[in-house]
Amino acid sequence: MMIDTGLAGRVAVVTGSNSPLGIGAAIARALAREGVAIGLAFLPTPPPPVEPATVGGPEYAEDWEPGARAYAVATASDGSQVLAEVRAEGVEAEIFVVDLTDPAASAGLLGEVEHTLGPVDILVNNAALSVPDTFVPQRDPVFYFGDHPVLDAANLDRHYALNTRAPALLMADFHRRVLARGGGWGRIVNIGTDGAPQFPGEVSYGATKYALESLSRSAAQEMAAAGITVNTVAPGPVQTGWIGPDLAGTAAAMSPFGRLGQPEDIADIAVFLASEQARWLSGQTLYAGGGKRTF
Incomplete structure (x- = not known):
């Protein structure tokens, strides 16, 4: 039996949805199919300059390692590919370029x-910033991002804003x-991280995502009447x-699947949480890591 999600004709906003490789784009495509x-x-996030190991001036994403290069190019996308993919599902779709770290922009979106x-x-809060930082200078023991800068006010504030x-x-x-x-009907789906309770090496990212979980639980209580x-x-x-490629093998080996x-x-x-089938589910954090949490 086919399950009717009851979502046809609804309107959704999905933030952080320009990268064709990203979670936001996948959610947008999946909702469009409904x-x-x-x-x-x-x-869009332009790739920042990096200093290569060889002599010469700053180079850009094309000189990064394969994983970083693919990510930099994808997050710098103007969203046109995702827009076309969503519209191909036969629904209306538009792009809204907005700097969500600006409170006035958030208010107008x-x-x-x-x-x-x-x-x-339907509101899907997917946009996020993740820049490694730490209380104690270290190298990432799992994902090998290299040396992490010590937490400072500017980096913490950047993470909090977005x-x-x-x-x-x-x-x-x-x-x-x-x-x-x-009132009567609405769905909010927030995208966090399974490392939110603690995230050594990415402390600002983890802490601000944990705060998002708290906001979500409070909102679930206070918005239920609507x-x-x-x-x-x-x-x-x-x-x-x-x-x-190297990290992919390490991460896959950590997964039970x-x-x-x-x-x-x-x-x-995300589609399930937006659907009629999830109408009695609220205030929850669903860990989606294939049976294993990072921390």
């Missing part, structure tokens, strides 16, 4: 989408808009372009 119109909200596609029923404050403001505005049209469910998906390692997570693995969970 008949959901999609607002792709993102700010849902209004722009509503003006273009209609009232937003990983915590932006989703909080979007959730608050989403709630207001659902109430303004009489018919809104709020849940968090906490992925383990997912191949979004950043995992090179013997493979890396794929964006579609997370997308299917």
